[in-house]
Every structure is written in C-alpha cells, then in structure tokens.
Amino acid sequence: MGDAEDRAPAGTVAVAHGAFNVLGGLWPLLHLRSFEWVSGPKADTWLQMTTGGLLVSSGVAQLAAARTSQGRAHVRRVGLGPPSPC
DSSP states (O other): OOGGGGSOOHHHHHHHHHHHHHHHHHHHHOOHHEEEEEEESSOOOHHHHHHHHHHHHHHHHHHHTTTSSHHHHHHHHHHOOOOOOO
C-alpha cells in the first residue's frame, strides 16, 4: 500500500461520497423508467422511492458536514449506514 500522501484528503472523499449518494438517490425519483432499465424491474415502486429519498438525505448531510473537521467525523458515521441504490 502507498503512503498517506497517496490517499485523497478526507474532505474530498466525503464530498465525492455525498455527491454519489445524492445522484444515486435522485435517479429513481426523477426517472424511474431508466433506473429500472439499468437495474432491472422492481415489484415495489414505493421501496425504490423510499431508498432514493434516504440516499438523497444522507448525501446532503455528508455534503453539508464535509467542510469542517468535526463534520468529517459525522460524514464517516453517516457513510457507514446508507442503503445501496440498487
């Protein structure tokens, strides 16, 4: 493994993960047909919408907290628990 200098700064990773969660959560909310085309048909539309909403809210929390040193610890805790977008 590389040195600590090779790794991305924690703030950058937090922002990237938060943005991924926001985009992944918005996708089924904004265009369900393309989401199901890529991930396969789902029986429960409400579950996709709920999961999308949870991803958006955790992503927004990560993006908001990523700028401060205490916020980075919060971002790590939030990043451990969000559901998968598929």
